[in-house]
Amino acid sequence: MTGTISAAGPAASEARLARVRVTETFLSLQGEAAQVGWPTVFIRLTGCPLRCRWCDTEYSFIGGETTAVGQLVQTVNDYGVRHVCVTGGEPLAQPGCLDLLRGLCDGGFSVSLETSGALDIAGVDPRVSVVMDLKAPGSGETARNRTDNLEHLKPGDQVKFVLSGRADFDWALAWLAGHPLPEGVEALFSPVYGELEPRLLADWIVQARAPVRFQVQLHKLLWGDVPGR
Numbered sequence: 001m002t003g004t005i006s007a008a009g010p011a012a013s014e015a016r017l018a019r020v021r022v023t024e025t026f027l028s029l030q031g032e033a034a035q036v037g038w039p040t041v042f043i044r045l046t047g048c049p050l051r052c053r054w055c056d057t058e059y060s061f062i063g064g065e066t067t068a069v070g071q072l073v074q075t076v077n078d079y080g081v082r083h084v085c086v087t088g089g090e091p092l093a094q095p096g097c098l099d100l101l102r103g104l105c106d107g108g109f110s111v112s113l114e115t116s117g118a119l120d121i122a123g124v125d126p127r128v129s130v131v132m133d134l135k136a137p138g139s140g141e142t143a144r145n146r147t148d149n150l151e152h153l154k155p156g157d158q159v160k161f162v163l164s165g166r167a168d169f170d171w172a173l174a175w176l177a178g179h180p181l182p183e184g185v186e187a188l189f190s191p192v193y194g195e196l197e198p199r200l201l202a203d204w205i206v207q208a209r210a211p212v213r214f215q216v217q218l219h220k221l222l223w224g225d226v227p228g229r
């Protein structure tokens, strides 16, 4: 038991009553970004307004179960680990997500958010580590990128480019050259699983001396592309 549900007055109580639609909660290892390798509880919220060509969580687009934020915080507490990641789908598509993030932070957890970058992140609790996608052309969703979100990123946050080939790689480098990231914000380059050979992307990054961090999805290396992992 690493977190506690705080009682911080009427506003906090109201937030805990907010509801979100949840596809799944599960315990795994964080496979990506700054928290990689930590045992982590994942809360996958239902629904996404995007349709990335290579999406690996289409099962989260519909269905799910409506759950109160307070109950979810308790569920996370019961898992007994410190790290929790709110993901999707696109979690920010649900207004209750902001209450969920706040409730988890109030509960004493180390909270990260995975978001597509297509929705406004301004209301995200500043205690949350944000991992924000920038959609490359191979996703088919480049037009959804909100560059105004950059001004809301803080040190420790990360932007993630999932790349399906050389054209995406070149696009991402050009994008970064034209959009300097805020101080302390890192760029992650990740290959589309099963589509771009990780070693090829690693070679491109080294050859280009690109100011980015290479990553592969650790959970897929360990367990393959399966839900709940």
Ligand code: SF4
Pocket (backbone or CB within 6 Å): 048, 049, 050, 051, 052, 054, 055, 056, 057, 058, 088, 089, 090, 116
């Ligand atoms: S934003 Fe994420 S969940 Fe939505 S379609 Fe793209 S990859 Fe899938």
